[in-house]
Amino acid sequence: MRKILPFAAALVFTVSACQQPLVAAERVVSAPSAARAAEEGSGLKTAIFAGGCFWGVEAVFSHVKGVSSAVSGYHGGTKRQASYKLVSSGITDHVEAVKVVYDPKVIRYDQLLRIFFSVVADPTLKNRQGPDRGAHYNAELVPLSAEQRAVAKAYLAQMKQSGKWDAPIVTVIAAAKTFYPAEAAHQDFAAKNPRHPYIQRWDAPKVAALERLYPGVFRKQFRTG
Structure with missing residues (x-):
């Protein structure tokens, strides 16, 4: 679990994580181009x-050409419990998620999936990514x-046959539920706190x-949600 702390205090918080060996979530994988392009x-x-x-x-998708907004928030659960304090404690039914608005004439959904599995999430991990543990950190489409949905299903099947990953693919396709935007402090967090x-x-x-990996779709300016 991460915490928003003053820089010095945050440094103390992350020392143990920095001393850990590199984990699978840090591996960069050149995910395959989708055989089924989104229409x-x-x-x-x-x-x-x-x-x-x-x-x-949010940081990654905000740097993708064609993405007009990327908003951090909580997917599922209830409105009453949709707060960082409660969700990050692991006691709610939410997952941390990002709502991405994009122009398919510039970047297609299948291309977003490729980016997601190349540099954002390790599809072989369940209920964890990087140093974070718990069902609220699960990787879900x-x-x-x-x-x-059809493109996501086809792409996950393609990933399983690709041999790019050494362990089984466990990322799931989840039913759409209510998305609750996170607090203002969590929007554009990486851009606002680059030294965190x-x-x-x-x-x-x-x-x-x-x-x-994808210089053709990368933009240096950070797109705010």
Whole structure:
């Protein structure tokens, strides 16, 4: 569990994580191009991605051309319990997630999936990503249309046959439930707190990997949610 602390205090908090050996969630994998391209027509589309700490998920997608907004929040659960304090404690039915609005004429849903599994989330991990543990950090795809669901199902099947990962793929396709935007302090967190030890240790490398693997879709400016 991460905490928003003053820089010095946060440094103490993350020392143990920094001393751990590199974990699978840090591995950069060049995920395969989707065999089934999304056909979503024109106009902005929305999808939800859960991939561990929403700071990193939002940071990566905010640097993708064609994404007009990436909002951190809580998917599922109840409105009354949709708060960082409660969700991060693991006592609610939410998962940390990011709602992504994108232009399919610039970046397709299947391309977002490829980015997600290349640099954001390790699809072989259940109820954890990076240093974070608990069902609220599970990696989940939340399609918001029939086309997205079909593309996600096909892509997960393709991933399982690709041989890119050494362990079974366990990421699930979740039914769409209510998405509750997180508190203002958690929006654009990486951009506002680039020296935060957690960001430097776990999330800045994901953004760097995005630029390295997919320079054609990377943009340096950080898109606010």
